Amino acid sequence: MFLSLPALMISKGSLVIYLTLASILIVSFYLRVHDLANNPPGFYTDEASIGFNAYKILTTGRDEHGKFLPVFFEAFGEYKNPLAIYPVVPSIAIFGLSEFAVRVVQAIWGLMTVAIVFFLGREMFGTRGGILSAFILGISPWHIHLSRFNIESHGAFLFFICGGLLFTLISMRKNWSRGYLVLSALFWGLSFYTYFATRIFTPLFLLGLLIIFSGELVPGFKKYGKKFIFPVLVFLLVVSLFAFHVVSGKAFLRFKQVAFNRQDQQINIVSKSLRLYAEHFDPKFVFLLGDSDYPGQKIVRHSLTGMALFYKWQMPLFLVGLIYLVFIRNKKWGFKIRNFLVLMLLLYPLGSVVSDAETPYATRSVIGVIPYTLIITLGVLACLSIIEKLKPYSFSIFAKISFLTVFAYLSIFFLLRFEALSKAYINVASGYNGFQYGTRDAVNFFLSEANNFDMFILYSGVDGGDAYLKFYSKGRCAKCYISDDNRFEGTRKLMAVSAESDNDFYRKYEGKLLKIIIYPNGRDAFRIYDARRLD
Numbered sequence: 001m002f003l004s005l006p007a008l009m010i011s012k013g014s015l016v017i018y019l020t021l022a023s024i025l026i027v028s029f030y031l032r033v034h035d036l037a038n039n040p041p042g043f044y045t046d047e048a049s050i051g052f053n054a055y056k057i058l059t060t061g062r063d064e065h066g067k068f069l070p071v072f073f074e075a076f077g078e079y080k081n082p083l084a085i086y087p088v089v090p091s092i093a094i095f096g097l098s099e100f101a102v103r104v105v106q107a108i109w110g111l112m113t114v115a116i117v118f119f120l121g122r123e124m125f126g127t128r129g130g131i132l133s134a135f136i137l138g139i140s141p142w143h144i145h146l147s148r149f150n151i152e153s154h155g156a157f158l159f160f161i162c163g164g165l166l167f168t169l170i171s172m173r174k175n176w177s178r179g180y181l182v183l184s185a186l187f188w189g190l191s192f193y194t195y196f197a198t199r200i201f202t203p204l205f206l207l208g209l210l211i212i213f214s215g216e217l218v219p220g221f222k223k224y225g226k227k228f229i230f231p232v233l234v235f236l237l238v239v240s241l242f243a244f245h246v247v248s249g250k251a252f253l254r255f256k257q258v259a260f261n262r263q264d265q266q267i268n269i270v271s272k273s274l275r276l277y278a279e280h281f282d283p284k285f286v287f288l289l290g291d292s293d294y295p296g297q298k299i300v301r302h303s304l305t306g307m308a309l310f311y312k313w314q315m316p317l318f319l320v321g322l323i324y325l326v327f328i329r330n331k332k333w334g335f336k337i338r339n340f341l342v343l344m345l346l347l348y349p350l351g352s353v354v355s356d357a358e359t360p361y362a363t364r365s366v367i368g369v370i371p372y373t374l375i376i377t378l379g380v381l382a383c384l385s386i387i388e389k390l391k392p393y394s395f396s397i398f399a400k401i402s403f404l405t406v407f408a409y410l411s412i413f414f415l416l417r418f419e420a421l422s423k424a425y426i427n428v429a430s431g432y433n434g435f436q437y438g439t440r441d442a443v444n445f446f447l448s449e450a451n452n453f454d455m456f457i458l459y460s461g462v463d464g465g466d467a468y469l470k471f472y473s474k475g476r477c478a479k480c481y482i483s484d485d486n487r488f489e490g491t492r493k494l495m496a497v498s499a500e501s502d503n504d505f506y507r508k509y510e511g512k513l514l515k516i517i518i519y520p521n522g523r524d525a526f527r528i529y530d531a532r533r534l535d
Contacts, residue, residue: 020131021118028114028138031419032107032147037100039148041426041520042437044301045464046151048471049075051102054088055474064470071193071241072250076464079250083194084153097474099440102150109155110147113162114138120166121374123173124337125381132377139415141290142309142362142369149435151301154366157194161202162370163187165340168209172216176224181231189238197351197364204350208343273353280349280360286372287315291362300429302362306421309362309369311414314376321379328382345371380407427521432498436462438517438525442496443472445515445528446480453530454491456480459505461498461526484533495531499524509533 053063053073062068064075072079087105095101114137121133137143146154164187171180188206191198210217221228279285285294287310291303303309310318325338348368352361387403390396430437439462446456456479458465465482473480484493494514497505505511511529519525 017127017131021115021134024118024131024134024138025111025115028134029107029111031139031144032110033104036103036107036148037098039422039426040301040435041430042435043099043102043440043468043471044149044151044435045462045467046076047099047102047149048439048467049464050080050085050088050150051092051097051099052467052471052475053080053085054102055092055097055471057085058089058092064475072245075467079245081153081193081195083156083190084150087156088150097471103148106150106153106155107147109153109159110143113143113155113159116159116162116166117370117373120162120169121377123166123169124374125377128384129377129381132380133373135411136314136376137369137373139411139418140310140369140373141304141307141418142366143373144418145302145304146363146366146369149301152196152363153194154363157191157198158366158370160187160191160194161198161205161367164191165209172213172220176220176227178227178230181227182234185231185235186238189235192239192242195366197367200350200354201347201367204347205344208347209340212339212343276357276360277349277353280352280365280368282360283315285360286310286368287312287318291360294359297359298433300434304418304421304425305428306424307418310372310376311410313410313414317376317379317383318372319379320382321375321377324378324382325375341371341374345375427519430519430521430525432461432463432500436468437519439465439468440472441517442526442528443469443477443480445517446477446494446496447473449494450477450479452492453494454479455493457484457493457495457531458482459484459495459497460501461496493531494528496526496528499527502527505529505531507534 049064053075056062056064057069063070063073067074071082073082073085074080087109088102091101091105092098095104114134117137118130118134120130122130125133143158164184167180167184167187171177171184174180188202191202279294285291285308287308289295290305290308291297292300292305293303325341344367348371349360349365351364351367355361355364357364383403384400387399388396390399429435439458442458449456456477458469458480459482462468469477469480469482484495495505495509495511496517509529509531511531513527514530515528516524517526517528
């Protein structure tokens with residue numbers, strides 16, 4: 001039968017809600033895709049590796065090592081996750097092999113996470129909480145920045161964790177609905193294929209949820225036990241390939257690369273880990289300085305310089321939310337949100353803590369953007385709840401309007417400041433510790449001189465230079481190398497040398513300067529020489 005007209009109509013209240021959400025998503029999408037190919041400046045080696053493997057899957061069905069449709073992709077001595085690469089395949093099919101095609105996938109994950117956080121916030125705090133959660137995440141410097149480049153599948157990690165949590169809560173509310181349990185199992189399972197930090201966070205978080213919700217799970221299992229069988233089978237099926245990856249010993253190669261127990265590090269592991277763990281809660285890291293400007297940090301890729309991970313004005317709201325979360329019970333905000341938000345907050349630094357990092361990393365601890373967003377949301381809701389109880393009613397209305405006006409003004413002011421700093425970011429994040437600007441121009445110059453030289457060398461100034469040679473030449477530059485070899489003596493060599501490594505070059509070579517590649521700030525990035533090794 002046809003649906004009646006009333007069934008097709010959306011209430012006025014719902015229309016306003018979804019129009020508001022649509023507006024947030026439009027702004028969020030713009031912040032994540034505007035000038036995406038050029039800012040961040042350059043193109044980091046992991047992005048090039050992801051893009052080239054996706055291109056090879058699209059054109060041959062095999063990765064760069066010739067493996068047919070692998071689940072995990074070998075690269076840089078470890079294995080990249082499938083949800084970092086396979087979603088890039090259709091993007092390259094649409095946009096071609098380009099920086100934009102690789103990065104826009106991360107932007108889309110970011111947008112979908114903003115959307116799913118709306119539903120998660122609504123499930124936890126009501127509709128107003130959902131709108132606030134989506135808005136706060138949508139304008140978060142932390143989330144925007146990590147949605148604008150694709151060195152790991154951070155966006156997929158956040159999306160599947162939030163989805164798993166959302167569908168778990170909905171299923172519980174609906175007397176353990178089998179459909180939502182299956183969705184929950186699917187999302188939790190897929191999270192293992194996103195980012196190496198999930199291999200630490202997800203098992204611990206799931207264990208914590210089992211403990212937190214044991215009061216609901218045990219009677220629920222006794223009453224609706226059959227509903228749990230199929231979702232559990234779905235979860236086990238989804239994670240089975242990851243389990244084989246673990247058994248093979250390959251799942252933790254990335255962990256071994258960045259682990260703090262490397263033999264060349266003579267450090268007190270316990271004190272270093274405790275210090276690093278505590279620093280992730282340092283207001284300087286989250287609200288005042290951020291990752292790139294944190295004392296001791298040399299890498300400028302992880303966050304926008306001049307801007308923290310969240311805005312300074314949000315710190316009081318976070319504190320109010322944290323106090324409300326820990327000390328004040330509110331039946332309206334049920335589902336034991338206090339326990340699992342605190343758990344998520346306590347677990348979020350572990351991706352950095354178990355690594356060789358000396359300072360907090362916004363990338364390895366990216367899951368922290370979710371509890372901070374939700375606790376700030378709770379802070380706003382707590383303030384509004386207090387204001388709405390003020391007497392007389394007219395004063396309450398005036399105070400509410402004033403609070404929301406200040407909230408809107410600060411949001412717009414700091415968002416405009418974020419945009420201004422984003423434009424300046426290209427001048428500070430182009431070098432080796434940033435996004436290694438200039439490799440595209442260097443490889444393109446190599447290709448233009450293909451008939452004039454016998455060997456092309458991306459000599460210095462990049463990390464993982466082989467990925468750049470493959471990406472920008474589509475794997476067709478057979479004469480391109482990342483190092484010289486005595487076997488090639490007597491051949492004509494074209495060498496791209498970092499401007500910071502000229503002294504090393506002149507100790508071993510002499511040559512004629514043919515081209516200079518310039519950073520966006522006007523400094524020399526690479527100098528390309530017709531080179532000959534000194535005797």
